Each structure stands twice: as structure tokens, then as C-alpha cells.
Amino acid sequence: xxYAMAIDVNKCVGCGDCVVACQTENNVPxxxxxxxxxxxxxxxxxxxxxxxxxxxxxHCEDTPCVRTCPTGASFIDEGGIxxxxxxxxxxxxxxxxxxxYDARYFHPDGYVDKCTFCDHRVKEGLDPACVSVCPTYxxxxxxxxxxxxxxxxxLNSREWYxxxxxxxxxxxxxxxx
Amino acid sequence: xxxxxxxxxxxxxxxATVGLAATSPLTEIWQHIFPPEERPLLDSEMxxxxxxxxxxxxxxxxxxxxxxxxxxxxxIGNQLDPHSNGRLCPRGTGGLGMYFDEDRxxxxxxxxxxxxxxxxxxxxxxxxxxxxxxENMKKxxxxxxxxxIALFYHGKTGPHFKHMLQYWGSNTNAKPASSQCLITREAGxxxxxxxxxxxxxxxxxxxxxxLVLIGxxxxxxxxxGHVQEISHMIxxxxxxxxxDPRFSTMAAHSSKWLPIKPSTDLALxxxxxxxxxxxxxxxxxxxxxxxxGFDQLKQHVQKYTPEWAGSVTTLxxxxxxxxxxxxxxxxxxxxxxxxxxxxxxGDDTQRTRAIAILNAILGAWGRxxxxxxPEKVKxxxxxxxxxxxPAWSFKDLSQERHKLAFAGITNHIIEHALPEYTGPxxxxxMFIVATNILQSVPQVEKVKRALQNQEFIVVVETxxxxxxxxxxxxxxxxxxxxxxxxxxxxxxxxPNIALRYPAVEPRWDTKPGWWIAKEIGLxxxxxxYYEYEHYDEVLDWQLRQVGSSxxxxxxxxxxxxxxxxxxxxxxxxxxxxxxxxxxxxxxxxSTDFAxxxxxxxxxxxxxxxxxxxxxxxxxxxxxxxxFGRTINTPHLYELRHEPVLWVHPKVAKLYDLTNGQxxxxxxxxxxxxxxxxxxRITERIRHDSVYLPHxxxxxxxxxxxxxxxxxxxxxxxxxxxxxxxSDVLIDPExxxxxxxxxxxxxxxxxxxxxxxxx
Numbered sequence: 017x018x019y020a021m022a023i024d025v026n027k028c029v030g031c032g033d034c035v036v037a038c039q040t041e042n043n044v045p046x047x048x049x050x051x052x053x054x055x056x057x058x059x060x061x062x063x064x065x066x067x068x069x070x071x072x073x074x075h076c077e078d079t080p081c082v083r084t085c086p087t088g089a090s091f092i093d094e095g096g097i098x099x100x101x102x103x104x105x106x107x108x109x110x111x112x113x114x115x116x117y118d119a120r121y122f123h124p125d126g127y128v129d130k131c132t133f134c135d136h137r138v139k140e141g142l143d144p145a146c147v148s149v150c151p152t153y154x155x156x157x158x159x160x161x162x163x164x165x166x167x168x169x170x171l172n173s174r175e176w177y178x179x180x181x182x183x184x185x186x187x188x189x190x191x192x193x
Numbered sequence: 194x195x196x197x198x199x200x201x202x203x204x205x206x207x208x209a210t211v212g213l214a215a216t217s218p219l220t221e222i223w224q225h226i227f228p229p230e231e232r233p234l235l236d237s238e239m240x241x242x243x244x245x246x247x248x249x250x251x252x253x254x255x256x257x258x259x260x261x262x263x264x265x266x267x268x269i270g271n272q273l274d275p276h277s278n279g280r281l282c283p284r285g286t287g288g289l290g291m292y293f294d295e296d297r298x299x300x301x302x303x304x305x306x307x308x309x310x311x312x313x314x315x316x317x318x319x320x321x322x323x324x325x326x327x328e329n330m331k332k333x334x335x336x337x338x339x340x341x342i343a344l345f346y347h348g349k350t351g352p353h354f355k356h357m358l359q360y361w362g363s364n365t366n367a368k369p370a371s372s373q374c375l376i377t378r379e380a381g382x383x384x385x386x387x388x389x390x391x392x393x394x395x396x397x398x399x400x401x402x403x404l405v406l407i408g409x410x411x412x413x414x415x416x417x418g419h420v421q422e423i424s425h426m427i428x429x430x431x432x433x434x435x436x437d438p439r440f441s442t443m444a445a446h447s448s449k450w451l452p453i454k455p456s457t458d459l460a461l462x463x464x465x466x467x468x469x470x471x472x473x474x475x476x477x478x479x480x481x482x483x484x485x486g487f488d489q490l491k492q493h494v495q496k497y498t499p500e501w502a503g504s505v506t507t508l509x510x511x512x513x514x515x516x517x518x519x520x521x522x523x524x525x526x527x528x529x530x531x532x533x534x535x536x537x538x539g540d541d542t543q544r545t546r547a548i549a550i551l552n553a554i555l556g557a558w559g560r561x562x563x564x565x566x567p568e569k570v571k572x573x574x575x576x577x578x579x580x581x582x583p584a585w586s587f588k589d590l591s592q593e594r595h596k597l598a599f600a601g602i603t604n605h606i607i608e609h610a611l612p613e614y615t616g617p618x619x620x621x622x623m624f625i626v627a628t629n630i631l632q633s634v635p636q637v638e639k640v641k642r643a644l645q646n647q648e649f650i651v652v653v654e655t656x657x658x659x660x661x662x663x664x665x666x667x668x669x670x671x672x673x674x675x676x677x678x679x680x681x682x683x684x685x686x687x688p689n690i691a692l693r694y695p696a697v698e699p700r701w702d703t704k705p706g707w708w709i710a711k712e713i714g715l716x717x718x719x720x721x722y723y724e725y726e727h728y729d730e731v732l733d734w735q736l737r738q739v740g741s742s743x744x745x746x747x748x749x750x751x752x753x754x755x756x757x758x759x760x761x762x763x764x765x766x767x768x769x770x771x772x773x774x775x776x777x778x779x780x781x782x783s784t785d786f787a788x789x790x791x792x793x794x795x796x797x798x799x800x801x802x803x804x805x806x807x808x809x810x811x812x813x814x815x816x817x818x819x820f821g822r823t824i825n826t827p828h829l830y831e832l833r834h835e836p837v838l839w840v841h842p843k844v845a846k847l848y849d850l851t852n853g854q855x856x857x858x859x860x861x862x863x864x865x866x867x868x869x870x871x872x873r874i875t876e877r878i879r880h881d882s883v884y885l886p887h888x889x890x891x892x893x894x895x896x897x898x899x900x901x902x903x904x905x906x907x908x909x910x911x912x913x914x915x916x917x918x919s920d921v922l923i924d925p926e927x928x929x930x931x932x933x934x935x936x937x938x939x940x941x942x943x944x945x946x947x948x949x950x951x
Contacts, residue, residue, distance in 0.1 A: 026427055026446065027424045027427050027428070027446075029411070029412030029413075029420065029442050029443075029446075029816060030412070030442065030816070031282060031283050031412065031415055031816035031817060032283045032816065032817045032832045032833070033280075033281070033282055033283040033286055033816075035283070035832060036283045036286040036287045036817075036828045036829070036832065037267075037286050039828055040266065040267040040268075040286060040287075040289065040828070041233055041267060042233045043233055046827050046828060046831055047831060049831075057440075057875065057876065057877060059876065060876055061440070061452070061841065061876040061877070061878075061879070061880075062440075062450065062452045064440045064444075064445070064450075064876055064877065065445065066440060066442075066445035066877065067445065068442075134233075136232060136233055136235065137235075140235060148279075148280070149269075149270075149280055149281065149286055150280065151277075151280045151281075151282050151415065151417055151420050151421050151424075152412075152420060152421070152423075152424040153280075153421065153424050153425070153428075154424065
């Protein structure tokens, strides 16, 4: 089992629905977020290219966040989901420093919080909240170990890229070109 | 009472200082929204109640989830719903913030004035406020007649008040959603096809091969179901052509972007017709069978060559020809999208008619992949006595001047409410329901004078907006999550209905619109029209007439009904399809327009240019906001609360601007924006225009028992384009207000800064 996400930048309109859906699903306090949108524009008028990227924890295979955690609160759960055990987190922030994607934040209740791939939903056989709300159907979630999963097929048939591959973390969020 | 300026206090807030609270007040209230819990709740641990969204007119059906304590936790689209297919847009997902917003109006408020003439509001009980409203309505009736009370309205609350006033004897009403938005488009299509488009537009995007967007901004507008269909279209590899002075979100997703010079769209449309007709790319059989006036059209468009249009629009003629051929190749599975907010340049009925004509010659109307024929369920009206006939109505204000003013025109009601109006149809009192006419109706100074000239104003709202400050009585309405409204019965491929039912009790002392309207009605002696205790009874009665019930709808939320007529024109095989026009055909040449003295075929006329040093003001939408209504909504505010002014690098150089710099805007009439906006230097816009999102720049403030009430987050953020729209070009066919012919210059120094005496 290896959970991953693919996001088709040809369809994303950068509306931010994934951000709000995550906040309401996961009880993320207002003013904080586990996912976010960036806009990338290239070229000169009128020869332009623009796309949005919905970004979040990359649930990396090689996890500097987990490695640097002094208490073991950051850990890799089933399916490769990178999580934080809130009760064990002392809020030292080492993982926040270590993450090349800036995907973690201090929760006002005194621990570090981040995307969980909505594992409570995944266990129920549902997609993460961001995936299931997206009005452009640009996100795909699934198991890379299953060659017949939609995500495996997409990654086999389409061109894709990952963010900051040079960090060597083997990120598991793939952007379909 | 003397000739005191009754609404004097409002000016205090008129030119307030900018750059307020740097820290978001939201972080302090987060715990109000969700109790901190160990883990998120599973859907199975919550109760779900059917609703349909009120954050925009798309009205997506959804489920409101409440936890064991009865607290609203999330809103998720109803899978059965063709508007949302189970996926709400960010505004719908964040709609729970409308309920949680601590800045909401909480209690009825009555305007009071102290002995110095200082005005503020005091809290009141509902009975007192409602009695006072009925009393004042009767007073205006005695002086001027019932018709002199006008209604401005929007959304699903509006009709409760429209009906109440109609029962009473006033039919003087209008919606900004019509005359400031889509009436021109409806008129253009009615003149051509004998029917308008209504909502959701019956564009068969799901099946189209070529979608042409000319001033439509999907992805920035979140017309949910259609955004979804466009996504599926991208998967299928369909062609999208976007015409826009900005490199919009959809332009970035398009095969072809035509960065047109603003105001010249009609020239492009006519040139496309020229190419499509002269290169015989049109649907000959369809044109032959269903249209009237093709020969006149052909002759008419000869002068509108792509080369001519190239010089007018600044587009490359080769691109005009290429895109025309793309449409021709896709015919009839092609949609030249009619747009929605089409009140731009004062010839908007003609421009949208050109769109209608172009679709017709490509054979797209009533065709798979073009426009389907929608159907909706007609719910019988709950029985009530016949309506009294008013001596005059909205029609008398508009239809003499504008033959296609089939709905009330807000700007005409405003004219009739001004002190200088001396004719017979005076407007002397107003109900303003769920619409902030100071942001939606242009020429705000005129609107303010009209408001000042009223003897009585009632505002029904959930939030303190600009217009609430002008009320004599403010009635706090419950939000959509707290109330029942009419059944949503909207047109679609498959007729369907949806239920909005309260998931929670109204917070504070707020009340649902139906209750407020009924209580006023009862005080006006209209009890025969309100023979029900609760609105549930009305819905249940209506639902039973179509074989459903309130109980059933509470369970399923959305219900489908079988179609009764074919969805596409080709399926009408027994008899020729008849269009509701004079000729029974699609009128490429409009016989009505010829008779009424309007151009029977669209004619391009250049629009006024701005003075030297001024840039065209283009306003638009953000996907996470519904204009001014959501800027203060907690999650949505967080998503975007810093609007930016798009300027091309050339403009930035000219004005010596840097990214993120704070600027103010001024129009040629000297009107200066109240607040500032930050600059975004971007290649994504032409050098002759600036762009900002509509709905920001809130400055509404009221004082209640000495305490200031306002939208605490949205207040003072960004510029309201409506302040700068001083010039409107009136559409002759409808009276709609063309608002895109306004120009601004950029000020880098704060024009409101007070001199400091040292």
C-alpha cells in the first residue's frame, strides 16, 4: 500500500475549494491551513502560460521531518501517510524547519499539524476531503502499489513532475502536465 | 422634522482611514467556529439536513452536517444534484461561515436621532419593528399610494417580500441581478430565439467540441456545474477559445487566447460571422430549415471583414479567421457562450444578439454539444386570493423607453426616487432585501440621493453592508442554514427540485424571510393571503401536487422528474419546431427590432475612449467570493482578503509602480476611491486596462446604542469599483446599465491624507 495524489494542472482553476474543504473536514482553525494554492505565470504578453498548484504535505518516502523529530511524534503510518501524534508533539518546530515544502504549521493548541491525507476518510474507503470536493476533478488519490488504480494508470500514461525533486525526499504528490 | 440630512452619520464613515488592523481578528474567534476536538468526525457520526446554497445564484443542493450538539460542522454537495454533482465550490463549502459570522445583524434595529440630530440605531423587539413598518407603509400609501413603495431584492428571500408587496398592491420592484447583470443577454436571445436562457444556462458543455468564451470567466466565476463540465471537456481534448483583455484562468486553459481590446467584442463577433458565412462554414440545412433573414445577415456582415476587425480589436486577422474555422469545424457541437454579466457597453443586447446569431448559423441551438432545451418542474402556487391591480408598476417606469425591459430596472426606480423627479410615479419608500444596492447599482451618488429622498426604508439583511446604514429599520434575517425557503425548481437536462430546510435554529434574534414577510403582511390586513402557520405547510402542499412531500424531500434533498419534451431539436420529427418569434423561426434579422426602431441586425459602433493618462477599469470575480457578500465570511476571507490591482509592466513603468505598492484610483469626474489597493504587476493584462475584483472596499458602518457595528474583516479592504463607475451607457432595448466604459488613473499618494499641523 502506497498512497499518493496526482493533480492535473490543466484542469485546476485555483479556486481554493480544497483549502476550505480541508479546514471544515479536519477542524483546522481559521487562519491556518494544511493545503494552499500557488499561481505560476510564465512568458510575456501575449505569449503566456499559467497554472495553479494545490500544494500540501508531499507524504515523502524519505522524510526529513520524521528523522528530525526528537520525540517520535512525527511518524510514517500505514500506506506511507506521514502523520503527527499530537499528544507526543512538544512543538519544538524541528520538523517545520526540516520540511522543504513548508507543509507544517504550529497549531494554536501547541502542536505541529499538517495534512493527513484525511486518513480517517481513507479508512472508510473515501477520498480525502480536498479530492472529493474539487469542482474540476483535478485531483486523484489512490494506491501506487496497485497497478490498476486510476492514479497508477495516470502516472504511467501522462507526463508529470514533483515539487523540489532535488531535495531528494521522493515526494508522493504528482502534478500531471 | 426640518430638512436635516437624516442620514448624516453615514458620512462619518465615508472617508475613513485605511490600512486598518494588520492582524486578522479571525485568529481570535476560531474557537467559536469549531470546538477543538481530537479527531475529525465521520459523516456517519453526524446528522445531515438538506439545503441548497445561497452563497450564489447557482443554488447548489447540499447537505448541512451537524454534530451531536447540533452544531454545524460542514456542508457537502448533494450527489444527486445536477448543479453540483456532490461537489460545492469554495463558497458553498465555506458557506457555514455565513452562519458563524459574529458580525451578523443580531436584532431588529430602529433609527433614532438625539436632540442634536445625531443619528444611530437602537435595538428593538420584532413586534415593535414590524408594527412601525406597517404603520409607515400605510402612511406612504395615504400620501402617495401603495405603488410608491419599491422593492430591491435578490436571492431566495426576495420573493417573500415581492409577494407580500404584490398582495398589498405594489409591484414596483427590481433586481440588480437583472438590469446590472443579465437582462441584456436575455433580451438578445429572446429577440433571436423567442426565449431567453435563464439559469443555469442550457449550454451543453458536457457534449461540446468547441467552447468559445467571450467575456466569460469560468474558474473565476464558479458557476459550479459548468465549471465541472468544462473540466470533463478538457479531459476529452475539446477546443476552448477565450476572448479576454486578461489572460484569465480559462484563457490559460484554452487552445487559443484572443487578447481583445475592451469594448470591441461586437466587431469580432461580426467578423467571425463574415468568415463563417463567406467560407460556407455554417450549418446550411439548419439555417435553411430554422432561421429567418439569412440573406440580410450575409449582406450585412460583408463589410465586417477580419482585416477590418483586426484593426478595431487589435487582434491578428489570421487569428480571427483561424478561430472562426475552429468553430466551423466543430459545428453544430459548438457553443459561443452567452456570458452572464453582460451589462458592459450600452449596446449589450445587440452584442449578445450577435452571439445568439453566431450560434444559430453554426446550428448550435437545440443541438447536442450546443444548447439543449431545458425543462423544469412547475410547482403550483399555494392558493391565495387574486392579486390587487396596482395603478402602476415597474413596467410603467421602463417599458415605454425600453421595449425589452421585461423585468424591473433598478436604475429607473432610482430615478423615480430622486427629489428632482416630478412625474406621477414617485418612489417614496423602499424595501431593500438581501441586496447591497450601493455596490451593485452604478452611479452611487445618485443612488445615495435617492435613498436620502425616501420617507421610509426597510433593509432586510444578514450582514451590516453599506445600504443598511440608510435604513430606518433594519431586520436581521436568518441565514440559509437556519431557514426554509421556496423549493428550488430550476431548469436542467432533467427536471429536478431541491429542498432548503433549517439545519439549526436561527442564531440571536434573527428570523427567516418568509416569517418576516408574513408578519408584515398580517399587519397590513393580508391574512387571507397567509392562511398558514408555518412555511412548511406551503412547501408540503406544493410538493404533494407533484407527487412528493416535505417528508420525502427531507430524506432525499433532490428529486428528479421525467422530461416531457425532447432535449434536442432533431428529435422533433412529427412537426416542424416552432420558435416563439413573429416568423416562427430563429430571427437572424429581428422583425421586432425593425418595428421598434432598434437595429434589426447588430451594428458595430465604437465606444468612447478614456482621456489621456487613464486606463479602462475592468472588474471581475474571484472564485472564492460572491462579490461583496462573502468578503467578511471567515474561511473565504482567509482565502482571499487582499484584492490586487492588475497592471501591465508598461503601466507600472509609466506610473513608477512596484509590486505590492498601495495605490488609489481616480476617475475623470474626479471621484477618488475611498480606500487603497495593492498593485500586482503582471503580463496577464493588456496595457490599456487595469483589473480588480468586484465586491471589496466595504465601508458600511452603523452605530447601535453607541456601539459601532460593521463587517470587521472586510471593512476598508480594497477598492469598490462601483464608487468609480460614474458613467453608464444605457442599453436601448432593455435599459440595462453598461458599466465597462469607465476609466481610472492611478494615484500613488493617499488623497485622503489629512494635513498634519505641527
